[in-house]
Amino acid sequence: MKRRIKIHKEGYKILLVSGIILLLINISVAIFFRHIVVYYITGAVSLVIIAAFASFFRIPTRIFFTSDNQIIAPADGRVVVIEEVVENEYFKDKRIQVSIFMSPANVHVNRNPISGLVKYQKYHPGKYLVAWHPKSSEKNERNTVVIEHDELDAEILIRQIAGKLARKIRWYLNEGDEVEQNGELGFIKFGSRVDLFLPIGTKIDVNLKQKVKGGITVIGTLAQE
Numbered sequence: 001m002k003r004r005i006k007i008h009k010e011g012y013k014i015l016l017v018s019g020i021i022l023l024l025i026n027i028s029v030a031i032f033f034r035h036i037v038v039y040y041i042t043g044a045v046s047l048v049i050i051a052a053f054a055s056f057f058r059i060p061t062r063i064f065f066t067s068d069n070q071i072i073a074p075a076d077g078r079v080v081v082i083e084e085v086v087e088n089e090y091f092k093d094k095r096i097q098v099s100i101f102m103s104p105a106n107v108h109v110n111r112n113p114i115s116g117l118v119k120y121q122k123y124h125p126g127k128y129l130v131a132w133h134p135k136s137s138e139k140n141e142r143n144t145v146v147i148e149h150d151e152l153d154a155e156i157l158i159r160q161i162a163g164k165l166a167r168k169i170r171w172y173l174n175e176g177d178e179v180e181q182n183g184e185l186g187f188i189k190f191g192s193r194v195d196l197f198l199p200i201g202t203k204i205d206v207n208l209k210q211k212v213k214g215g216i217t218v219i220g221t222l223a224q225e
Contacts, residue, residue, distance in 0.1 A: 007059065015057070021197055022050065063215075067138070069152060069224055071222065072215060074100055075107075075108050076108075076195075078100065079098065079209060081097055081208075082208055089157075096197070097196070099193055100195075100196075101193050106143065107214065109187055110185040110188065111194060112147060112182060113219065114147055114149050114156055117150075117178055119146045119147070119155060120157075122144050123142075123144075142160060144157060157198075158185060158196055159194065160204060169186065170186050202222055203221040205219060206219055
């Protein structure tokens, strides 16, 4: 049995509008150029564009991994940062930063790394530096969410960061929300980055340059008292 391709809700409007525009272009080419080679080239390019958009907004069928004390990857991509830093927006103290770079080819749904209570949420307008730039976490358009673990005395900060191509961040959580691990946190369109800020003492279970999958890969294990 073949699986149907699922498209994320953020892609409905873009696919509809681009489909209409491309259809009109193809009709115009058929009417005014009357050359079969030009018609086929235009049709092929249109199909490639639609396929690319559909791929970007795809939602793959996955069996999510859940764990009470483990932090699950909030996004697909590659780990580009693992370091101890001072987080200045919310914690204002030292945390372990793990950053995941999402290319346009990755699945772009962002997911909750743990279950718990949303203690903080704030959107920041900003610049559009390339997502791997060291200052993108502080200068770029971004959205910050802090989730307090259900049972452990721990808070996880997740920061969605727009990149050079990503010009729109969507977030679905607000302060006071109760969330489940792997539930949808948000979406970033066309390439981006997600930062995690974890408590000191968290055991990191990934390596630099490792590819991770949202809802599946274990990023780290929280220390238990």
